[in-house]
Amino acid sequence: MRYIEPHGHMVSRTTDDYRAMVTAGCAAVCEPAFWAGYDRSSVDGFRDYFRQLTRFEPARAAKYGLPHYSWICLNPKEAEDLVLARDVVAIIPEFLSEPNVLGIGEIGLNRNTRNEVTAFEWHVELAIRHSQLILVHTPHLEDKLKGTRLILDLLCAHREIDPARVIIDHVEEHTIRQVLDRGFWAGITLYPESKSSPPRAVDMLELCGRDRIWLNSACDWGVSDPLAVPKTALEMRRRGYTDDFVDAVLFRNPRQFLSQCPKFQLPGHDAT
């Protein structure tokens, strides 16, 4: 079996996790910039983190033969301080030409505040200016529905945004249809306690079709499972889905979206 982990925060994971993922068939891992669990206090703190995402982490993954890609941004949880946010957004272009950077992400909203909306808009304008793919984080729990609506309205207000080049991540049953209906890609996150479980993820595929959807573990420093994506293949097989279906959802779909960035390459995997 082959699969792509399109959303994993590997800076928080051990090398044992890299070994387990590769053993399970992982062909590439993509790492969006996110919150460290505490607020960074300066632009230099972000610069160091972006270096970690573009230099150190790809080298660590390469020891296991795993291609590592990243996304750069200031995450919405740190967007309340707009002075710092503006300064961080100003250094992002330094990193967009790095060979493993696929786009701007994971931007989005956290508690749906005006300042978060402002920082989100700055990132969208940056992505438009630099023709970047966009990966969007939608808020947690009771804030997700409202945040998803706001994000979709903000994105659709930009004529230059092609929804086929934007993935809205962490969708659940109450948000997936509005994302797909407006032409965007949808990411289903498999978490042990929140977001989606493997059975619910397969239910959503049955209800909405399997096009323009990827699955991810979003493994980080919290309660999460770096093997959640291949474990969902097991749920598909228990329901009788074919190997081709599993390959389409776990490998070909994320490859289709990510390949819109020419830097995304999978040596050893043919185009079928």
Added chain:
Amino acid sequence: MVSKTPPTSKARRLRQRAPMPPTAIVDQGFVAARAMLLDVAAFLDRVERYGAKSDFRCEAMRSAAKFLSDGKPERARRILERLSDPTRAPLAVAPRGAACGAWKKGRK
């Protein structure tokens, strides 16, 4: 909510999935779902014993749980909607703390 997403056609679904008897899906999930249902019941009993019955999160859970047995489809979607913030305007300031999983009007 009316969806514009075309459902995957039945013919395509059949090509993607080997046929299985309807009871197989029950066999696969029943015991696990039974355990989760008992956990919800025991949780609601527990919060009552501890005097937290009227916590807005517990009230929201009891209200959302009614969808489980109303005989209508898309229970998961409707429960999520019931627990969500229905307002539309961005907030002037972030509420204190992290999201908690249920929404209450005017909660800061």
